[in-house]
Amino acid sequence: MEYQDGEALVCMDCGATHEPEGGLLVCGKCGGLLEVAYPRSVFRSVSFNGRGVWRYRSILPRVERTVTLGEGDTPLVKVERLGESLGLRNLYVKFEGANPTGSFKDRGMTVAVSIALKFHARSVACASTGNTSASMSAYAARAGLRSIVFLPDGYVAPGKLLQAVAHGSTIVRVRGNFDEALKTLLSHREELGVYVLNSVNPYRVEGQKTVAFEIWEGLNRTPDFVVYPVGNAANISSGWKGFKELVEAGLADSKPRMIGVQAEGAAPIAKAFLRGEEAIETVEKPETVATAIRIGRPFSWKRALKALRDSRGTAVTVSDGEILRAQVDLARMEGLFAEPAGAAPVAGLARLSKQGFFKGDETIVAVVTGHGLKDPSVNIEPYAELIIHPGENPAEALRKLL
Numbered sequence: 001m002e003y004q005d006g007e008a009l010v011c012m013d014c015g016a017t018h019e020p021e022g023g024l025l026v027c028g029k030c031g032g033l034l035e036v037a038y039p040r041s042v043f044r045s046v047s048f049n050g051r052g053v054w055r056y057r058s059i060l061p062r063v064e065r066t067v068t069l070g071e072g073d074t075p076l077v078k079v080e081r082l083g084e085s086l087g088l089r090n091l092y093v094k095f096e097g098a099n100p101t102g103s104f105k106d107r108g109m110t111v112a113v114s115i116a117l118k119f120h121a122r123s124v125a126c127a128s129t130g131n132t133s134a135s136m137s138a139y140a141a142r143a144g145l146r147s148i149v150f151l152p153d154g155y156v157a158p159g160k161l162l163q164a165v166a167h168g169s170t171i172v173r174v175r176g177n178f179d180e181a182l183k184t185l186l187s188h189r190e191e192l193g194v195y196v197l198n199s200v201n202p203y204r205v206e207g208q209k210t211v212a213f214e215i216w217e218g219l220n221r222t223p224d225f226v227v228y229p230v231g232n233a234a235n236i237s238s239g240w241k242g243f244k245e246l247v248e249a250g251l252a253d254s255k256p257r258m259i260g261v262q263a264e265g266a267a268p269i270a271k272a273f274l275r276g277e278e279a280i281e282t283v284e285k286p287e288t289v290a291t292a293i294r295i296g297r298p299f300s301w302k303r304a305l306k307a308l309r310d311s312r313g314t315a316v317t318v319s320d321g322e323i324l325r326a327q328v329d330l331a332r333m334e335g336l337f338a339e340p341a342g343a344a345p346v347a348g349l350a351r352l353s354k355q356g357f358f359k360g361d362e363t364i365v366a367v368v369t370g371h372g373l374k375d376p377s378v379n380i381e382p383y384a385e386l387i388i389h390p391g392e393n394p395a396e397a398l399r400k401l402l
């Protein structure tokens with residue numbers, strides 16, 4: 001389809017095309033999720049300039065004022081010691097914890113908050129397991145917008161809550177889980193007069209796809225596999241969109257296979273994929289230590305299943321124990337501190353590697369989505385500690401300890 005006048009919003013279910021406007025969140029015809037689609041001419045004249053997310057502005061929605069904190073351009077680190085322990089010789093981590101608010105959400109938020117200004121929004125809102133609210137609060141502050149966050153009471157990591165409070169968001173605690181918090185926001189968004197910045201917002205996905213461009217540029221090639229933790233499943237879908245667009249633009253000649261990792265207690269997408277089912281079964285009471293992916297009714301399940309299948313990828317579930325093990329391994333073998341959800345891809349790789357899924361020489365990128373400092377409530381396994389008085393010899397005391 002050719003759009004004459006810039007990008008359009010296309011329904012991923014019924015294909016209906018919509019003109020972008022501020023109140024529009026889902027398809028006016030069928031309620032399906034919308035995706036930003038560009039005229040073909042855009043892919044004929046792609047050029048990358050500058051740094052971070054806006055380096056890729058030639059394949060991003062057009063904005064009037066850019067609300068930026070210098071997001072993107074995160075480290076792509078070859079992790080040889082960790083790789084060796086997993087039998088993977090070409091393993092990389094894309095460390096999204098290095099974004100301004102400590103998670104990949106900033107990539108989407110810089111675009112979506114810039115769009116909120118274009119649509120003349122005064123207030124923005126989201127329901128969140130924590131990172132979306134942390135990011136939205138910061139970008140709203142930067143843009144001079146009011147922000148309201150709907151949080152599942154008792155299940156948000158303390159660092160993330162602190163971020164939303166620090167940036168001046170109004171906090172609404174919903175006595176329920178994330179899925180219930182989101183439902184509450186969506187059913188009252190018009191009364192509240194807010195522009196919703198959850199990942200149902202199609203512009204979030206546009207910003208998040210830029211991680212694919214950075215991975216491709218950083219490696220100078222398309223990796224064989226890219227591994228994502230999966231909650232609402234927008235991020236893995238956005239990565240897949242990014243890799244497809246690189247091919248469409250004639251830059252890359254292949255696409256990677258996508259791997260989605262879910263926690264055992266919150267794994268509707270992985271289970272549907274592994275059983276070969278067309279639809280997911282929602283999880284009423286999702287449970288996992290990785291609160292960022294504690295989602296039972298993932299919004300983007302359809303496009304995530306499609307990404308896994310179209311890319312000939314796979315899905316895997318991991319236990320909380322495996323996630324915490326991966327968190328410690330990343331921190332101790334590589335110096336990269338991730339929150340539990342961010343470490344889940346490494347846990348997934350460990351599981352798949354044990355099952356003999358890999359040959360060992362594939363180029364694999366694990367997208368480590370959030371910083372470990374966000375979640376100081378997680379119990380890290382035993383560590384060496386020494387208590388001494390001033391004047392005592394620490395070397396002597398250490399010899400006794402070790």
Ligand SMILES: Cc1ncc(COP(=O)(O)O)c(C=O)c1O
Nearest residue numbers: 131231232233234235292369370
């Ligand atoms: C650190 C972290 N990892 C992974 C995810 C999951 O992303 P998505 O919901 O797009 O699947 C989230 C979402 O909150 C997150 O905060």
Ligand SMILES: [Zn+2]
Nearest residue numbers: 011014027030
């Ligand atoms: Zn539709």
